[in-house]
Amino acid sequence: MKRIITFISAIIIFLVAMLLTQPAQNAQQKLTHKKVIKVGILQLVSHPALDQIHAGIISGLKDEGFVAGKNIRVDFQNAQGDQSDLKTMAQQLADRSDILFGIATPAAQSLVNSASKTTPIMMAGISDAAGSGLVKSEQHPGGNVTGASGDSPLEKQLKLIQDIMPQAKKIGVIYTSSDAGGQSNARKFAKLVTKAGLQPKMYTIANTNDMQQISQQMASQVDAIYAPQDNGVASAMKTLVNNANQAGKPVFPAADTMVKDGGTAAYAIDQHDLGRLAGHMAGQVLKGKQKTATYPVGFVVKGKYVINQAQVDRLHISIPANILEQAHKNGRIIK
Structure with a gap:
């Protein structure tokens, strides 16, 4: 009897699922x-x-x-x-x-x-x-x-920061509190930073209006800055870079387009x-x-090196030869 009840229940569940999904499938067809x-x-x-x-x-x-x-x-x-x-x-x-x-x-x-x-x-x-x-x-x-x-190739992004800034111990990570994707990206990166034996320092903005004050504070307290895939941060990228430049700190963004907006370098996917x-x-x-x-x-999982040569020169940073070679070959160097 139990087998019959189980069989009938399975049939009912299957029919209900078919009824729920069929309208969407028909509409798409x-x-x-x-x-x-x-x-x-x-x-x-x-x-x-x-x-x-x-x-x-x-x-x-x-x-x-x-x-x-x-x-x-x-x-x-x-x-x-x-x-x-x-x-x-x-x-x-x-x-x-x-x-x-x-x-x-x-x-x-x-x-x-x-x-x-x-x-x-x-x-x-x-x-x-x-x-x-x-x-x-x-x-x-x-x-x-x-x-x-x-999602950003976070491990390779951290490796890039370590290769360019081997002396960096404190990595600032800034994200927008209302941006779920940015928050997720920032927290994943912070875990990798901790695992690598470095210290992540987290900073949050509620909106782009906060960037001026928060980025000034961050730039004075860290050795390098990571800017995640975050729409608020991307929208205020120029403010972030301006304050970082004044403190002599490089910004390593998650998106290739953010390098063009003043980031120093990134290993990123193509948007x-x-x-x-x-x-x-x-x-x-x-x-x-x-x-x-x-x-x-x-x-999209394959990333590429993107280097902002003007920022490299401004901050007097040395890019390892192998990274420059790969940027020339498969990535991009922004003059």
Whole structure:
């Protein structure tokens, strides 16, 4: 009798699961029959890293045969860091889009809260998708959300700092308290710093207005500074660098674009590649070849050395020859 009850229960659970997932699958399949697909892109704020992700999304879609003005219509909204605008824009895009992109964690979360469960949502620039509650797991998203993630190659980033600054003992780590991805990245890096026998010193800003005071304090107390994948820090990068320069301390950012904004050096993934991967994944969903619920989150894992030569010269820092060689060969040296 128990076996029969167990068998019947299993059948019921299976049927319920099918009923819940089938509407989303049918909705995604219908996208392939549309002549012009409406693509909604929501970006948290403008700074070079997120702007590059946006450009990469458009490139990735084009690689898959989806071209703006031809078979897709792109509706791009940028909240410029305003949480109220972010929610309003998310709802507007959700109401009129066939597929959605969220650039940065808060943008993706706002889309999830606004869109129907049948509208595919592609993440881009999300460093901790599962921890942020956007997917059940990276291998099995389980709903209408998937996309591209690219956490920093933290161990190689720390090795870069040690190679360039072998005398550094205190590493400052600054992040925004409201940025889940930045906070996660900062804490992971701090653990590696401690494991390496060095001392991480954590500093928090509530918003970009805090950067002036907090970065001045930090620069006077540490030997080198790590700037994580954090939208608040990236937006205030020039202020951070200015105060660090006055104290003669190098800033090692997580994103390649942040080096151009004044960081000294980084071993980082390419933000354009991250967006491009999200565009490619969206193309597979639009063609009906993948379903978001079973499409594992994609990762950009290969990094490159990016060196800001002007900063190196300003701070009188010596870059090891092997790192310079790799930056010349596969990375980038900003003059």
